Amino acid sequence: xxxxxxxxxxxxxxxxxxxTLRCSxxxxxxxxxxxxxxxxxxxxxxxxxxxxEERAKGNILERFSAQQFPxxxxxxxxxxxxxxxxxxxxxxxxxxxxxSTDTQxxxxxxxLTVL
Amino acid sequence: GENVExxxxxxxxxxxxxxxxxxxxxxxxxxxxxxYKQELGKGPQLIIDIRSNVGEKxxxxxxxxxxxxxxxxxxxxxxxxxxxSAVYFCAASRGQNFxxxxxxxLSVLx
Numbered sequence: 705x706x707x708x709x710x711x712x713x714x715x716x717x718x719x720x721x722x723x724t725l726r727c728s729x730x731x732x733x734x735x736x737x738x739x740x741x742x743x744x745x746x747x748x749x750x751x752x753x754x755x756x757e758e759r760a761k762g763n764i765l766e767r768f769s770a771q772q773f774p775x776x777x778x779x780x781x782x783x784x785x786x787x788x789x790x791x792x793x794x795x796x797x798x799x800x801x802x803x804s805t806d807t808q809x810x811x812x813x814x815x816l817t818v819l
Numbered sequence: 820g821e822n823v824e825x826x827x828x829x830x831x832x833x834x835x836x837x838x839x840x841x842x843x844x845x846x847x848x849x850x851x852x853x854x855y856k857q858e859l860g861k862g863p864q865l866i867i868d869i870r871s872n873v874g875e876k877x878x879x880x881x882x883x884x885x886x887x888x889x890x891x892x893x894x895x896x897x898x899x900x901x902x903x904s905a906v907y908f909c910a911a912s913r914g915q916n917f918x919x920x921x922x923x924x925l926s927v928l929x
Contacts, residue, residue, distance in 0.1 A: 794863070
């Protein structure tokens, strides 16, 4: 158990809908990262937050957004969903950000299925 | 940007044999190289990592070697066991943004 929690575990929805994925980092970790894992794309970095502020962006679509709250939990919002958004979405957390590389610990993931 | 290649994509070994997975990276400024194990239905789990100021690191049956000149690093698993069967991912980073390899599916046959 990494200490990172994600909810829900599974999510099934229809095209065009909007969903919210939730992540709680390990106790004491200030950074949260979101990744998308699909069969043909591997693990793709989406976005990073550090202590409530956006720190880095990866291959995140404009239809997707995220935020980190004062209690350090994070939410990833996916809107106007398409079939191709079906994937595993992972959250990871680490203690620090930016100045040096820190180990990232992954949560169990949310499996999103868009029908 | 950084690009990480990983080989082989699948690997089958007999229980007790060794397994080696190799990764190459493109950005010479990358300085942190973790390896993750992902079992079916679970998130990636860190199994070992190495930083650029070290050439080799061991943890029981697992070792990682790094060749900065050639820009490649390898995962070595000795005395493999059935519970080692999983998908293994390497990653390279020079800050906090990891770039992952495509993964290697390791099967340990009893």
